[in-house]
Amino acid sequence: MSVTEPTRFQVRVRAPIDEVWHALVDPGALRTWLSEYAEVDLPSRYEFWGRYTPEGDRPRQRLLLADGKVLRFAWILGETETVVEIALTEDGGETSLSFSQTGLPDYAAMLADPGSSLGMMYTFWALSVANLVDHVEGRPLTARCDLTSPLMNEEVRIDAPRGEVYSSIADPAVFTRWFGAHIEAETHVGGRWAMGSLENDPEPAKIVDLVPDSKMSLAYEDGIVASWELEESGGGTKLTFVQSGFSEGKPPYGMWMGWLSGLAELRRFHEVDPWLPIWVDVHLEGTPEGLIALDGK
Template identity: 45%
Template sequence: MTELPQPPNDLRLRAVLPASPKIVYEALTDPAALRVWLTEHAEVELPDRYEFWGPSTPDGAQPHQRLLHADERTIRFAWTVDGVETTTRFDLAEDEDGTQVTLTQSDLPSFEEVLADTAGARGALQTFWSLAIANLADYLSDRALTPRCDFTSAELRAEVVIDAAPEAVFDSMVQPEQFHQWFGANVDIEPYVGGRFAMGGFDLDPGGARFVEFEPGRKATLRFADGETTSWELDGSDGKTRLTLIHSGFDPANPPYPGWAGWLGGISALRRYHELSRARSIWREVAAPGLPEGMLAINP
């Protein structure tokens, strides 16, 4: 089948999930399952209704979805976010490792608009769906889920337990080769106080963020050009690591939800990297409007 060109303002995420198309479809359409891996509230009555809402949904105070089509391999619905009607579509196909899921989301703002904080709730749709699909993969594997982004809170803090020693987890977060493997992004890192950290590399972002704290195996804090900080705190026992991720220094009236949800999606991948032997990335494609060339590097 010939694939149509992707419209310039559309997101396309393609992932392989560890279950048959029938099981994946059930997880996508069972409201009880949606309330576990997607968000707090969901109501589904096919072929007429597909709705979800809650603090973990952008612009999620009320349901804003309208079902357009559903069959055993496709779900398509209109979703009004910040007053703009978008279209979301799931397509399922068999894969040797389970099910290939392709998510398309129309009418996204550009990467530049997201960085400039002018995108509103639609600016978080890319990272919202990336984290949701990662949690769906873990739900299907009966694994603990990664905390979701609360789009109603100005406290950006999350804790996860990783089945690996703190030294190993810390190294995988500050060594470029390892970071690239689990996050799926090209990155340059200078692992010391005053060193730079640049997603996409120093050619794309010469200044980068700077490490203002760096204690191997225990803690690192990055300060960005706008004064915001991201801290990783690690505490270990019995060969496991409690990782606490904290983002601060932002305007509490305008929390940076797109970036925060992106970090949470990365933490999901970090957990898989350490906990699943010979784990492959679930991702086969990530294509988003205006994403700088060379920032992401998907190696399935």
């Protein structure tokens, strides 16, 4: 396995720095946005585990630093000790959060072994941080991924008309804006759909169902199907997202967490005015050029 360091990203949080710090170190808050179980006793203990945490049968973290602005802890995954650092800086009345984690595989290695605990870290933290941001901003949270269950079905309500939400999914240019990755697609049944570029993707997904204002489904070469279904709901939209077609003995948890983190941003895209993506900067070693798009324009 190719290992590089560090993976890092930066997000914007519309909340004061002390509220973000409290959410990072309060065990009750951690149980809300991060993990099933959490125990914190600063400056000596910072642990979380449970069904939402990779290798969560027991705590595997060791606190290194917690000073009110920087949280650093070691986290052993498999036989690899990674180090997670979350640093906060004040930005007016808001907060800039910088994240890094050492010891992770590069992007290509992650794609080759997405079911490994190390390979899941990218999307685990994408979902977790999206929920952290919504938690401190007082918004509904996205469902966490139950790593003990093969069920991958989530419903969210979005305060926007169904046609607008459908366009966000079916139009690759709009999809690119909120999802944070460059999307190219041939928007018809049988058309190709790629995260990145169609030219460089040897196995793009195919659009297997497309009903205007109601549904879009993608099928991948390995048989996995991702489906969005939309219904009107009290002036807004109920979106049901389902991932299916995989072996229940090896659920694609990493992919599922990535899609869930996308749902969190899709809801913000329609409900937060003015909208900007929470993601300011992302660095994943070995990411294909053009995959990450963070300008929010």
